[in-house]
Amino acid sequence: MTTLVKPRGLFIGLTLLCLLAIWLSLALGPVSLPLVDTLRAALRLIGLPLAPEGLEQAELILGQIRLPRTLLGLAVGGVLALSGVAMQGLFRNPLADPGLVGVSSGAALGAAIAIVGGSFFGGLPEWFGPYLLSVCAFLGGLGVTALVYRLGRRNGQTHVATMLLAGIALTALAGSAVGLFTYLADDATLRTLTFWNLGSLNGASYARLWPLLIITIGVAVWLPRRAKALNALLLGESEAGHLGIDVERLKRELVFCTALGVGAAVAAAGMIGFVGLVVPHLVRLLAGPDHKVLLPASVLAGASLLLLADLVARLALAPAELPIGIVTAFIGAPFFLYLLLRGRA
């Protein structure tokens, strides 16, 4: 199969794109900072006192608002795209997305419980309050995925087709539970729930960032080591088995990495659709299906796409802000269609 781009060219291009996105994300925002101030503040932030004093405002905006936000965008975009590759590899279907194993709907259910029922958890310690939503979303995602995985297992084997159907059933079940919470919610909590479902990198703070960064790095280091096994799985499960791959272990790892990664991403930034589905597909269209290229390239592409989408989200309506989920789908869907139709012509 011929590819549009050689892997080397693809990596150089994506790295440049990602660096550009990081720079734009740090340099642009509703507050217009002169380029010189941004650079000076950046130097001071990394501990080089070369710049003069008196840049507190620039330093604060760069260090406390834009930098955590950029890191959050990188991690969320990267891990969502990686999980997309993992799911498409597991189901051997390019239309698979992380939602299929129930992690998104589980997280949504967890979030709905936290938002609507939050006041019932009266006895929680004060410091835990702000993290309740994130923790519930993460546990919800992990819980439903674990259930889907359990339902797909029979006689020590994981049946991917059964898992897929179980995922659909549990997604519907979780959806109806979320609907019930929506009904019970009052006006204010309803709006919180709606906005959460559209995702946002707004209000990123380091405290929320670290868990996600650690998980993202873990997943991003682990999954590419299994690229060869994923390539073998493309041939079929028994074929992969004959090639000496422990298929059961691989499946377990893929599901676990996805649940962990998407769960953490959703917990930190809410639901952000389309990245997990489209980014791997896009990279595959450009560079072919080899997972050795696909996995690392998807991380870069996912991170860049999310940062650029976030830039639109915060600048389009400034000083107000769009939920990022609207932007990713709005940019992603037409682009995806274009690629599909171009391939057909």
Add this chain to the structure above:
Amino acid sequence: MRLKTPVAMLCVGLFLSHQTIAADLPQRWVSAGGALSEWVSALGGQSKLVGVDTTSQHPQSLQTLPSIGYQRSLSAEGILSLRPDILIGTEEMGPPPVLAQVKAAKVKVELFSAQPDLPTLEKNVTHLGQLLGAQAKAAQLLQTYQQQLQAQAARVARVQTTQKAPGVLLLLGHAGGKPLIAGKDTAADWLLQQAGGHNLATHSGYKPFSVESLASLDPEVLVFADRALSGDAAKAALFKENPILNSSRAAKAGRVMELDPTLLVGGLGPRLPAALQTLTDGFYPAKDGQ
């Protein structure tokens, strides 16, 4: 933090002394609460507002100010780009990390309660008056407001000695379709009570209703608040989308009233006494010898 506090304070101080004439009072205001923005305007501080949220719709001139989005999903950098001295809002304002970031940028963040009762309102308006340097005006506005509400309460008590409180439903809708009925624990319920109406809905919060239960409650007066349309267009849409309403006593007697839905958000606003009076006029027609 490597930020050296004294130096930072000095810089901010220098910065402010260029910006402001009055030494301590905040000059650039951002408001994230509909009723609060109205009070700031009523206290003569409208020219100090540099940005408002999407719930601040009154007075009309506020709509030309930069919008900082919905009060619950504010953006720190967006607010900071307006270079405010103060951000005011109700306890619904958020998300909390954003407020923390705004505070870290030395912007005063003042939270006000949206509780719909008089003591809260008194506290809020007095505090706003202090922040605006308009204490006298605040006291005067509050006094008039209290007098109006007292007169309102007295009027309701008086007519209720001769007339029974009418059964009312309040329908909150969007261009007539699938209205939500206001139940207990809502600003709407409080409003109906103050106006002397008897809210027939007994659930809590705003909930969709089946047409059947709507018909069985058979309200004497219908109050509708429409977010998309107003006036006769809203009324026509409501009855077109919900034909069952035509058979209610309220529709037959033509006792269908409109309420501005922005009155229901963010605590007691300055337009409230007038709205209450209009509602009472509708609830107790003719025999009330006004």
